[in-house]
Amino acid sequence: TWTMESFIESAVREIREKVGPEERVVCALSGGIDSTVTALLVHRAIGERLVPIFVNNGVLRKNEPEEVLELMGSLGLKVRYVDASQKFLERLRGVTDPEEKRRIIGHTFIEVFEEEARKIGNVRWLAQGTLYPDVIESVSFKGPSATIKTHHNVGGLPERMQLKLLEPLRELFKDEVREIARELGLPQKVVWRQPFPGPGLAIRILGEVTEERLAILREADAIVTEEMLESGWYYKVWQSFAVLVPVKTVGVMGDYRTYEYVVAIRCVESQDAMTADWVRLPYDLLARLSNRIINEVQGVNRVVYDISSKPPATIEWE
Numbered sequence: 001t002w003t004m005e006s007f008i009e010s011a012v013r014e015i016r017e018k019v020g021p022e023e024r025v026v027c028a029l030s031g032g033i034d035s036t037v038t039a040l041l042v043h044r045a046i047g048e049r050l051v052p053i054f055v056n057n058g059v060l061r062k063n064e065p066e067e068v069l070e071l072m073g074s075l076g077l078k079v080r081y082v083d084a085s086q087k088f089l090e091r092l093r094g095v096t097d098p099e100e101k102r103r104i105i106g107h108t109f110i111e112v113f114e115e116e117a118r119k120i121g122n123v124r125w126l127a128q129g130t131l132y133p134d135v136i137e138s139v140s141f142k143g144p145s146a147t148i149k150t151h152h153n154v155g156g157l158p159e160r161m162q163l164k165l166l167e168p169l170r171e172l173f174k175d176e177v178r179e180i181a182r183e184l185g186l187p188q189k190v191v192w193r194q195p196f197p198g199p200g201l202a203i204r205i206l207g208e209v210t211e212e213r214l215a216i217l218r219e220a221d222a223i224v225t226e227e228m229l230e231s232g233w234y235y236k237v238w239q240s241f242a243v244l245v246p247v248k249t250v251g252v253m254g255d256y257r258t259y260e261y262v263v264a265i266r267c268v269e270s271q272d273a274m275t276a277d278w279v280r281l282p283y284d285l286l287a288r289l290s291n292r293i294i295n296e297v298q299g300v301n302r303v304v305y306d307i308s309s310k311p312p313a314t315i316e317w318e
């Protein structure tokens with residue numbers, strides 16, 4: 001019978017058999033469950049000949065790099081941290097089209113990752129957290145979200161660097177990965193972490209991404225996540241986050257007129273992200289979110305709640 005321990009054992013054995021004694025393996029960490037479990041399995045198999053790389057693309061959430069690095073450290077992974085945020089933000093300057101933002105972030109990611117991997121030497125393999133549904137999707141399935149929005153992985157890199165692929169999770173579904181993650185000792189915060197898009201906050205700031213807008217969205221988003229966790233709602237929904245709508249509206253604070261940005265809160269339930277419904281969050285929670293964002297985040301004087309389902313709206317605003 002198929003148990004988690006036997007899966008881990010056989011996956012580790014297979015990786016050991018594949019990777020030559022002098023060869024090194026790289027992988028890109030995102031802080032999410034798939035890439036973390038992949039890195040842990042490869043690490044078990046070949047130790048420090050696995051070099052996990054974590055790229056700061058400048059559009060991560062508040063404290064995200066610190067939290068990811070701390071988690072990886074606690075799991076015994078020695079991560080190469082590359083802060084490429086300035087490079088990404090420079091290339092995003094003046095860019096307003098959502099697909100163009102995705103392209104820039106995807107290409108820059110590959111470039112930065114490749115440059116880092118080349119420094120390591122003797123790298124022959126790329127480990128990736130591909131799951132079974134991804135395998136199916138890439139050969140036969142082009143669902144609406146695959147054609148409406150392009151989703152970036154480390155595509156193109158294996159060919160360019162002539163790397164062979166290690167995909168220890170390619171026969172698993174998400175719930176099986178979660179069980180393995182628990183078995184490997186990952187904290188519940190990682191096991192049940194909500195999906196976060198590769199292009200990060202860049203597609204949650206409508207139009208141009210600037211440092212000022214990023215700073216505002218980071219604060220607002222941190223409040224949403226904190227309150228969702230605090231109230232227990234974080235684990236009941238598919239995704240919950242803030243979107244910065246860079247449109248200014250009039251408000252009043254004390255004796256003064258204000259003229260500041262709008263933050264939208266998006267919270268959806270879904271099985272597979274193909275369809276989604278907006279979550280009927282309690283009014284008290286919405287009130288707390290609104291009060292906190294308007295009081296604590298400089299530059300925002302209005303909060304709205306997104307009550308659109310998918311289709312016809314998408315989960316992300318871009």
Ligand code: XMP
Pocket residue numbers: 102145149150151152195196197198199239273274310313314315316317318
């Ligand atoms: P949409 O907005 O198409 O999102 O309803 C469906 C799911 O995909 C995520 N998403 C992305 N993930 N790169 C990613 O890695 C992307 O460019 C991207 N766009 C959307 C979104 O967060 C949701 O879970």
